[in-house]
Amino acid sequence: MMQTGPHPPSPTEQAAYAFLSPHLPPPRSSAAPAVPFLTLTYAQSVDGFIAKRDGRPLALSSPFSSVLTHALRASHDAILIGVTTAVNDDPSLTTRCVAYDVTGAHGAQSPIPVILDSGLRTPVTAKVLRIPRTRRGCDSNSKVVILTTRDHDAEQKRALEAAGAVVVVVASDAHHRVDFPSALHALAHHGIRSVMVEGGATVIGNVLQSANVKIDLLVVTLAPVILGRGVHAVGGASAGGGSQPSEMVAEEETPRLVDVQWKQFGPDMVMLAKTARPSTGVEANGARGL
Ligand SMILES: NC(=O)C1=CN([C@@H]2O[C@H](COP(=O)(O)OP(=O)(O)OC[C@H]3O[C@@H](n4cnc5c(N)ncnc54)[C@H](O)[C@@H]3O)[C@@H](O)[C@H]2O)C=CC1
Numbered sequence: 001m002m003q004t005g006p007h008p009p010s011p012t013e014q015a016a017y018a019f020l021s022p023h024l025p026p027p028r029s030s031a032a033p034a035v036p037f038l039t040l041t042y043a044q045s046v047d048g049f050i051a052k053r054d055g056r057p058l059a060l061s062s063p064f065s066s067v068l069t070h071a072l073r074a075s076h077d078a079i080l081i082g083v084t085t086a087v088n089d090d091p092s093l094t095t096r097c098v099a100y101d102v103t104g105a106h107g108a109q110s111p112i113p114v115i116l117d118s119g120l121r122t123p124v125t126a127k128v129l130r131i132p133r134t135r136r137g138c139d140s141n142s143k144v145v146i147l148t149t150r151d152h153d154a155e156q157k158r159a160l161e162a163a164g165a166v167v168v169v170v171a172s173d174a175h176h177r178v179d180f181p182s183a184l185h186a187l188a189h190h191g192i193r194s195v196m197v198e199g200g201a202t203v204i205g206n207v208l209q210s211a212n213v214k215i216d217l218l219v220v221t222l223a224p225v226i227l228g229r230g231v232h233a234v235g236g237a238s239a240g241g242g243s244q245p246s247e248m249v250a251e252e253e254t255p256r257l258v259d260v261q262w263k264q265f266g267p268d269m270v271m272l273a274k275t276a277r278p279s280t281g282v283e284a285n286g287a288r289g290l
């Protein structure tokens with residue numbers, strides 16, 4: 001790792017990049033892909049929840065695994081969340097826990113925030129809209145990208161654009177949500193070559209359960225916490241505390257995990273894997289289905 005900054009990267013940052021680097025998206029100097037490289041990542045409790053029952057944000061990742069998450073952010077052009085996460089958490093989506101990128105260049109660039117927002121519920125006061133960032137080579141001028149459907153409110157679109165967002169209308173799916181494959185194509189059109197999907201549960205469920213979406217990298221942080229009830233990691237909010245996975249694809253189409261690796265960061269275990277849909281014909285060497 002070439003180091004150009006005033007201080008060397010911390011041991012945790014070095015460990016994070018060493019763990020991630022063989023699996024990260026190709027550098028921007030390589031040919032542009034038709035669809036962006038797709039990473040799906042989230043942190044869950046031992047009993048499978050990613051947020052409290054009322055959707056309030058919850059720090060599950062330790063400071064150590066947060067370094068890994070931020071190294072992952074620094075390694076993608078865009079970071080994608082659902083609008084409920086944007087509303088509930090009002091996140092920053094920056095790389096503030098790392099000082100370097102994977103090449104060893106000092107000053108890890110934050111990814112471009114992307115929000116799936118079918119009806120334009122993103123507040124014009126959202127923190128992501130106020131944080132200046134630059135991401136080399138991306139056409140969206142490093143603004144926040146909000147992907148919506150035809151069902152949006154035109155006045156709210158103008159207000160979000162005035163607040164600095166790029167609002168893009170894409171096709172809707174059978175549930176009147178942003179169609180995920182169309183979202184990826186729209187992002188490729190804006191020069192985005194890699195997307196890190198960070199949640200929340202509805203988006204994670206949609207990505208995992210869409211037979212026509214290829215996940216290049218899956219990174220799951222398992223925090224040694226038992227919540228008892230909350231928002232199930234895959235599928236959406238559960239009113240009574242039980243899990244409520246949304247519509248599942250046929251069992252033979254669920255992704256299989258391949259090249260699985262685990263590494264401990266502080267108290268957390270982080271799993272990294274590639275996924276293969278059985279229909280793609282990719283051999284799952286010793287892998288188990290989800
Ligand atoms: N622990 C972790 O790693 C993370 C936890 N979270 C938590 O997740 C919670 C929010 O999760 P959810 O309520 O499930 O909301 P969500 O953040 O997944 O947003 C879902 C909403 O996005 C919109 N949407 C548009 N297109 C969509 C598509 N193609 N697929 C799915 N949604 C689409 C819909 O309006 C949908 O209701 C928050 O409370 C947040 O704290 C969020 C991210 C990471």
Ligand SMILES: Nc1nc(O)c(N)c(N[C@@H]2O[C@H](COP(=O)(O)O)[C@@H](O)[C@H]2O)n1
Pocket residue numbers: 042043057058059060061066069081085086089090091092093094198199221
């Ligand atoms: N990796 C991870 N661990 C947790 O414990 C989390 N709660 C999350 N949440 C995601 O990170 C966003 C907050 O980002 P900022 O700290 O504001 O930059 C939050 O909105 C979720 O997407 N992730």
